[in-house]
Amino acid sequence: MSLIMKDVRLTYPDGDRRLVALDDVSLTVEPGEIVAVTGPSGSGKSSLLAVAGALVTAESGTVAVAGTDVTGLGQKDRDRLRRDRVGFVFQQANLLAALTALDQLLLVAHVTGAPKAAARTRAMELLDYVGLAAKAHRRPGRLSGGERQRVAVARALMGEPALLLVDEPTSALDAERGHDVIALLRDATRERRTATVVVTHDLRHLDLLDRAMEMRDGTLTPS
Numbered sequence: 647m648s649l650i651m652k653d654v655r656l657t658y659p660d661g662d663r664r665l666v667a668l669d670d671v672s673l674t675v676e677p678g679e680i681v682a683v684t685g686p687s688g689s690g691k692s693s694l695l696a697v698a699g700a701l702v703t704a705e706s707g708t709v710a711v712a713g714t715d716v717t718g719l720g721q722k723d724r725d726r727l728r729r730d731r732v733g734f735v736f737q738q739a740n741l742l743a744a745l746t747a748l749d750q751l752l753l754v755a756h757v758t759g760a761p762k763a764a765a766r767t768r769a770m771e772l773l774d775y776v777g778l779a780a781k782a783h784r785r786p787g788r789l790s791g792g793e794r795q796r797v798a799v800a801r802a803l804m805g806e807p808a809l810l811l812v813d814e815p816t817s818a819l820d821a822e823r824g825h826d827v828i829a830l831l832r833d834a835t836r837e838r839r840t841a842t843v844v845v846t847h848d849l850r851h852l853d854l855l856d857r858a859m860e861m862r863d864g865t866l867t868p869s
């Protein structure tokens with residue numbers, strides 16, 4: 647199993663009280679499975695992704711990514727696990743304006759210390775996979791919103807992640823481009839055997855995903 651969250655609790659300071667962002671949340675996602683998490687604003691969806699991706703430590707409960715118990719790791723090992731096994735895709739593609747699509751991907755390889763020639767081959771293969779081989783040398787300013795999101799998906803796949811965490815990937819896109827990005831995520835999940843969690847307000851594309859969960863006031867239930 648690529649993601650196992652069990653009875654995860656997370657609170658934030660809120661004046662002299664604590665705000666419960668995740669209230670004993672459990673979620674298991676298998677390799678090759680893509681799960682939607684929906685729910686109102688402020689219900690805890692981003693908090694769920696942050697804990698699943700080892701960006702934030704749960705107060706109690708356990709989180710395992712690709713068989714490794716994240717809760718027991720020190721900061722360095724958590725950072726390494728995140729770098730090597732987790733891919734993130736955010737609402738806005740968060741690309742660097744000065745870099746071409748290809749260089750966005752090569753930057754990931756540089757950070758992880760991957761050999762240059764192999765990284766270039768993999769980056770071009772991934773850009774081809776997301777349908778952007780012909781635009782590999784364009785900067786984000788010369789790509790459409792959907793194309794930028796495709797680059798972000800390719801970039802998230804660079805490190806061969808076991809877990810893909812995606813936050814509102816379609817919110818800046820029209821229905822057709824949103825559909826294409828979700829279909830790409832689903833295909834990538836199947837073909838690359840990632841466990842994928844997609845947070846979305848957009849209920850139009852839920853039928854493309856394996857199952858949907860709903861977050862309400864920090865509680866996660868099947869929807």
Ligand SMILES: Nc1ncnc2c1ncn2[C@@H]1O[C@H](COP(=O)(O)OP(=O)(O)OP(=O)(O)O)[C@@H](O)[C@H]1O
Pocket residue numbers: 658659665666667685686687688689690691692693694
């Ligand atoms: N760093 C923080 N410090 C204090 N409270 C926080 C912090 N981050 C989030 N919260 C609170 O925790 C709750 C859950 O927030 P979270 O961002 O996880 O919700 P969300 O479902 O992702 O919302 P949205 O759909 O608006 O992005 C909210 O009440 C929010 O105000």
